[in-house]
Amino acid sequence: ISNELNPVAWLLNKVILEYAPIVGSIEEDIQTWVSSIEEYTSEELDDFFPDRNGVSPSHYFRAYSITCPSCGDPLPISNRWYFNRRRNAAVYPKVEDGELNFDIIDPEEAETREGYDPNQGTVSGGDAECPHCGVVTERSDLVKIFKNGDFEFEVCGVRYEDDIGGKRYYPPTEEDVKAIEKANEKVSSNLRLSTILSTDRYEGYYDRAVPYGIEQWRDVYSPRQLLAHATYLEAFEQVKPEIQSQYEEEKANLILILLSFISVKLIRRSSRLNPITPRRGSPDNMLGNNNFSFQWHFGESNLTVGTYSYESESKNVLESYEEVVQYVSHVEEPATVYQGDAANLPCDDGSIQSVVIDPPYGDNVMYAEISDAFYVWFREYLGDVFSETFADQETNKQDEAVENPIIVNPDEDESTSEVARERYEEKMGEVFSEAYRVLEQGGTLTIYFTDKEIEAWDSLTMSIIQSGFIISATHTITSEVPYRVGVQENASADSTLLLTCRKPKREPSDRNPTLWRDIKDRTREVAREKAAELLESDH
Known part of the structure; x- marks a missing residue:
């Protein structure tokens, strides 16, 4: 199962x-x-994605604009203007007669534009500087503007690609602007489109x-x-x-x-x-950082x-x-694939020979939230x-075995992170105890664990031991692609520890004290050794 x-x-x-x-x-x-x-x-x-000389668009550089609270001109909003560095394509915003338009220029031309750097947009540190009057709209005010919907969506550049011409970057045409307006009108006037996903x-x-x-x-x-x-x-x-x-x-x-x-x-x-990834000139992964981050510019795919x-x-x-x-x-x-809490399995006592678990990694990824x-x-x-x-x-986030600070209610003298960690340990203990229940005597529990945080190992091993298992073997294998976004610069390691535990063939009369006295020190020692190996691994 x-x-x-x-x-x-x-x-x-x-x-x-x-x-x-x-x-x-x-x-x-x-x-x-x-x-x-x-x-x-x-x-x-x-009709909503007009072509250019018979070539269909593949991607769009999208951003925002607001009305500058100081001078009243349109203020284009983006934290950078590069569309594709390797293709020397950058977006150049310009305001003429109070109207905002965009060009696509190369680095040489960019150097001739005073005060313009494609690596830097109008937004820095959450504040937006008007390129016309130089007045800065602070983050707190910018947040209010966006929260109230007082902004416009802008199409700043378009990428076209075909087998003959390859990838080419152009500024938006009048047809592109009209297509956006047509889409806006259809969404607002169609009953289903105006209500879909309104949760x-x-x-x-x-x-x-x-x-x-x-x-x-x-x-x-x-x-x-x-x-x-x-x-x-x-x-x-x-x-x-x-x-x-x-x-x-x-x-x-x-x-x-x-x-x-x-x-x-x-x-x-x-x-x-x-966002647009400037080295490719195409939209990046929405969940590349395993969270929901607001983007000052964004990619749109045809x-x-x-x-x-x-x-x-x-x-x-x-x-x-x-x-x-x-x-x-x-x-x-x-x-047979069940959907439910691993702490409450639809299995009889002692009916399973082996259990394999790939548990969550502490607070590394909020799986339910991002899914x-x-x-x-x-x-x-x-x-x-x-x-x-x-x-x-x-x-379901309440039954998820992660260190989620949002769903705990610490007392005034308690740390939110500590309470979240305790809840995680408690939940993992419930899962391992359930595995202990359904396993036959002598049955094995194999756990996949990939994390660089020592504290996560401590929580895991504590839960295993208190559930009654004896840790019998450990194996380290290469399991993650090193350049995968979710592995780089976070708590995920590029190797996995396979931790094999066994349910005793005889039920001990004093399970927790005996196991704790005999196994705790060695278990933590092994866990810390394996965590250190993962930290130092070059895989």
């Missing part, structure tokens, strides 16, 4: 462990529905978007981005009844899940929370063409699925297919 609290991760497990062994390859079947969705969305979105966002400890007015999930997107994502949902809903009537339940559900994966993955690089299009994501998803099928082709009896970005879309796509799983407005 498999168990996962988070519905987003549960969907992945459902595909890999349950549907893939049963259904097998579906490449030919699903490609038909991918083509249907592409055909519909391309036609519906064509309040959970404001986590590391959330830096809510203060700037991104309070509902629809606020994560500009109007045209929201329109594009909703159009793919609309196309999905048109083919859903045909899929459900044409295939048996398992295969139909699998196809629907994979189609939803393709569409929902698109949000990562077309939202207000993903989802119908280019690097981060529906077609591109469909290839990635389908190739990954077919690879999974090869790995599980020998499986005769697929796993809400995907959950709200999966709820739109699959809420009627898996009604119980997606019944709630957001993911």
